[in-house]
Amino acid sequence: MANNHSHDAEKSISTAFWLNAVFVVIEAVGGLLTNSIAILSDALHDFGDTLSLALSWFLQKKSKKAADSKYTYGYKRFSLLGTVFLSGVLFISSAWVIYAAIGRICSPSEVDAKGMVWLAIVGVVINGAAALRVNRGHSLSERAVFLHIMEDVLGWVAVLVTAIVMIFFDVPILDPILSIVISVWVLFNVIRNMRDTGIVFLQATPKDIPVDKLKEQILELPDVESVHDVHIWSLDGDSHVMSLHVVSFTFKTQSLKQQIYDIASQYHISHVTVDIEKPGTNCTYKTTHK
Ligand SMILES: [Zn+2]
Ligand SMILES: [Zn+2]
Ligand SMILES: [Zn+2]
Structure with a gap:
């Protein structure tokens, strides 16, 4: 039974990984075709999600390894290394996107707002379906997964609203502004994850233990x-x-x-x-x- 359960968990992680990976490619191509840096920065966020799914897919196998004489506590802490790696990748790439978006604000370029609307509708539908499917349990990690997907949905709603405004008004500057908002939110999450990881490295008392x-x-x-x-x-x-x-x-x-x-x-x-x-x-x- 326990074996079945972990098999299910592994299968749902691999399904989520492939769905995310395909979606990142659609987003990246769509972002380039519509010339929208906001969609590109959302693609970056989803790339981070995909990478972290790949890491937990890999680490789930690794963490099953029993403790040995080299790692007497087992392999659980390897997931912290994964977080550090992921944070580094996201930190550098979102800093780069913010730099590019500031350049766009200084010299705005036209975006294909109608194309953005179609992409945003696909984004809202796919992420909304994921939000409905996810288990709204009471455990801390289940809540965290649900909140994350809700953030993803909100990101796409913001892209949708911005694109609709840009169809009716000539304000291409909205696209890089939204891009900066999305990137700052990515950076905020990176810093929060790094802080939580640092606390574990420093052997602080876990937050959930009175x-x-x-x-x-x-x-x-x-x-x-x-x-x-x-x-x-x-x-x-x-x-x-x-x-x-x-x-x-x-x-x-x-x-x-x-x-x-x-x-x-x-x-x-x-x-x-x-x-x-x-x-x-x-x-x-x-x-x-x-
Ligand atoms: Zn996400
Ligand atoms: Zn002591
Ligand atoms: Zn004693």
């Missing part, structure tokens, strides 16, 4: 006197790791550990190391890592 509440839950377990040296960090932003010392006089250490594992699993902590000390043990970490 450490004090977690400690409180462990302290409420029978036989637990105190905890110290609690460390929580994340492998890839989704699966987390915790190590801690627990002071307890219990002799049923295995059952105490199991109760701590159960609490940890509520917070997506997939890897826990517990050190159980008898009260009065002289542990140096008590003072250095409270």
